[in-house]
Amino acid sequence: MMLLSFCIFTLSLNVVFSMVIPCRPPKNSSDITPFQLTLIAPSTRACNISAPFTDECRTAEQAAPFINKAFTDYAIASVGEKAAILSLMLFETGEFKFDRNHFPAPGRPGQGTRNLMTFPFVHQYALDTPSTHSRALALAGTNATDPSITNDTMNAVRDLVLGDELGFASAMWCGSTRPTRQGWENYITGCAFTGVTGDRTAVWEKTVSVLSLSL
Numbered sequence: 001m002m003l004l005s006f007c008i009f010t011l012s013l014n015v016v017f018s019m020v021i022p023c024r025p026p027k028n029s030s031d032i033t034p035f036q037l038t039l040i041a042p043s044t045r046a047c048n049i050s051a052p053f054t055d056e057c058r059t060a061e062q063a064a065p066f067i068n069k070a071f072t073d074y075a076i077a078s079v080g081e082k083a084a085i086l087s088l089m090l091f092e093t094g095e096f097k098f099d100r101n102h103f104p105a106p107g108r109p110g111q112g113t114r115n116l117m118t119f120p121f122v123h124q125y126a127l128d129t130p131s132t133h134s135r136a137l138a139l140a141g142t143n144a145t146d147p148s149i150t151n152d153t154m155n156a157v158r159d160l161v162l163g164d165e166l167g168f169a170s171a172m173w174c175g176s177t178r179p180t181r182q183g184w185e186n187y188i189t190g191c192a193f194t195g196v197t198g199d200r201t202a203v204w205e206k207t208v209s210v211l212s213l214s215l
């Protein structure tokens with residue numbers, strides 16, 4: 001019954017948006033489906049090839065496997081925690097439209113990934129990740145606030161972690177390694193350098209409700 005209504009809803013979305021949304025039960029019931037992502041963030045149904053930064057855009061279909069892998073890798077399983085992380089990622093990246101800070105142009109050096117972490121976090125993430133550790137160390141050393149680190153170097157360190165596998169996992173890394181895991185408010189303040197606003201709370205509440213449905 002649940003599956004049936006899911007398929008019918010999907011069909012009507014297909015008519016409106018001419019996008020293929022998978023109509024099948026999720027492999028792992030705790031995985032977030034592309035369909036759930038599109039319910040939370042409708043613009044993730046497709047990437048607009050005329051929009052700016054189109055090479056940075058990812059659809060729900062493209063993003064979901066990387067998000068699920070990261071939740072598994074960092075052993076993040078509860079709906080509340082997944083919703084906190086996912087809503088932050090969607091909010092910070094304009095719903096996966098970009099993975100670097102662009103505003104105001106040319107954007108803050110070294111800030112990026114799918115939770116748009118500021119450079120000190122990007123740098124620590126690159127150092128913590130075995131596949132990027134030595135390159136990050138060679139580029140920028142161990143002290144992110146060393147004044148000899150240029151903007152270009154910050155961007156080069158960021159480039160190490162922008163691939164989808166690492167880019168979509170940085171929020172989970174941040175949520176798991178910062179001493180702020182208990183609270184969503186602390187979490188987003190720590191990892192994104194921003195405060196909790198009504199906009200963010202709305203995305204978070206919507207995410208909790210969609211992830212609580214069994215589709």
Ligand SMILES: *[C@@H]1O[C@H](CO)[C@@H](O)[C@H](O)[C@H]1NC(C)=O
Nearest residue numbers: 043046047048049050051052
């Ligand atoms: C696609 O992006 C262009 C340029 O930003 C914009 O004018 C247009 O309205 C967008 N189309 C859709 C369907 O969002």
Ligand SMILES: *[C@@H]1O[C@H](CO)[C@@H](O)[C@H](O)[C@H]1NC(C)=O
Nearest residue numbers: 028029030031071072076077
């Ligand atoms: C399903 O997800 C849970 C939580 O991430 C994980 O522990 C489990 O191994 C997964 N099962 C399968 C069959 O992938």
Ligand SMILES: *[C@@H]1O[C@H](CO)[C@@H](O)[C@H](O)[C@H]1NC(C)=O
Nearest residue numbers: 105106107108109150151152
């Ligand atoms: C580095 O970036 C900062 C912050 O955007 C900017 O104020 C500064 O002018 C940049 N430095 C150089 C040398 O471009």
Ligand SMILES: *[C@@H]1O[C@H](CO)[C@@H](O)[C@H](O)[C@H]1NC(C)=O
Nearest residue numbers: 142143144145146147148149
């Ligand atoms: C990092 O560099 C800054 C600026 O030179 C310095 O104030 C700070 O003490 C350094 N931190 C560490 C841990 O060495």
